Amino acid sequence: MDVVETQGIYITPSEMIEYLYCPRFIYFMNCLGIEQHEEQRYKVLKGREVHEQRKRMNPDYVRKRLGCAEKDMDVYMSSDTYHIKGKVDEVLYLADGRLSPLDYKYTEYKEGLYRTHKYQSVLYAILIRETYGKEVVRGFICYTRSKNKIAEVVYTQKDFATAQEIVNNMLEIMQTGYFPKQTSFRIRCVDCCYRNICV
Ligand code: SF4
Numbered sequence: 021m022d023v024v025e026t027q028g029i030y031i032t033p034s035e036m037i038e039y040l041y042c043p044r045f046i047y048f049m050n051c052l053g054i055e056q057h058e059e060q061r062y063k064v065l066k067g068r069e070v071h072e073q074r075k076r077m078n079p080d081y082v083r084k085r086l087g088c089a090e091k092d093m094d095v096y097m098s099s100d101t102y103h104i105k106g107k108v109d110e111v112l113y114l115a116d117g118r119l120s121p122l123d124y125k126y127t128e129y130k131e132g133l134y135r136t137h138k139y140q141s142v143l144y145a146i147l148i149r150e151t152y153g154k155e156v157v158r159g160f161i162c163y164t165r166s167k168n169k170i171a172e173v174v175y176t177q178k179d180f181a182t183a184q185e186i187v188n189n190m191l192e193i194m195q196t197g198y199f200p201k202q203t204s205f206r207i208r209c210v211d212c213c214y215r216n217i218c219v
Contacts, residue, residue, distance in 0.1 A: 029194060030098060030105040031187050033140040039190050040136045041208065043200035048214050050194045056213050082122065082162060085170065088112040091122070097147035102184065103191055108144045111152070112160070119148050121159040129163035133171055137161055141173045142183040 038045040048054045083091055090113045098105035110122040121144035125137060145156040159173045193200055202209070202218070209215050 030103055031190050033106045033143045037136045042203035046190055046193050051197045088114050097151045099150040102146055104143050119154050119156055124162045126164055129166035129169045138173055139183050142179050145175055
């Protein structure tokens, strides 16, 4: 990675989700500047809607359920060291003195956490650690379409290392124009907006 110029380049948790869905999304969007079709942004837009609703309702039930003393909302953070930036829905101050990210998802909870959601949470943990200077050992994800089920993510050193590796791979694509391999889940190609230009 050290041969790739990465100064001033930041990966967002949303971009990481795109990359984990298919590595070629980052190539088409960031290297060629071809955006996805609007309808494929539906879930993102719905997510924003939920986000706004949540702000209006200001639900303290989550905070109570997790036993946290206070929280910061909509916290924008960035890290020059890790080349990441993003806004986490909430930073929770837990009873044990630690901090945790809380992220809201407009999706249903499925047994076994989505890989995308997990690594997005890991990025938030790194950002909180860098910004607040405190250890972050677990995070939470609220699934609004499963009665606000809260999933806990307990971070391991391997999770942090894997997240860094993913970010490095993304930076390499964005900076060198390297054409990445296709997703191994070929079913995703069926209704992909890039399928006509993706050989
Ligand atoms: S067509 Fe398949 S491999 Fe190509 S960008 Fe879409 S999902 Fe990825």
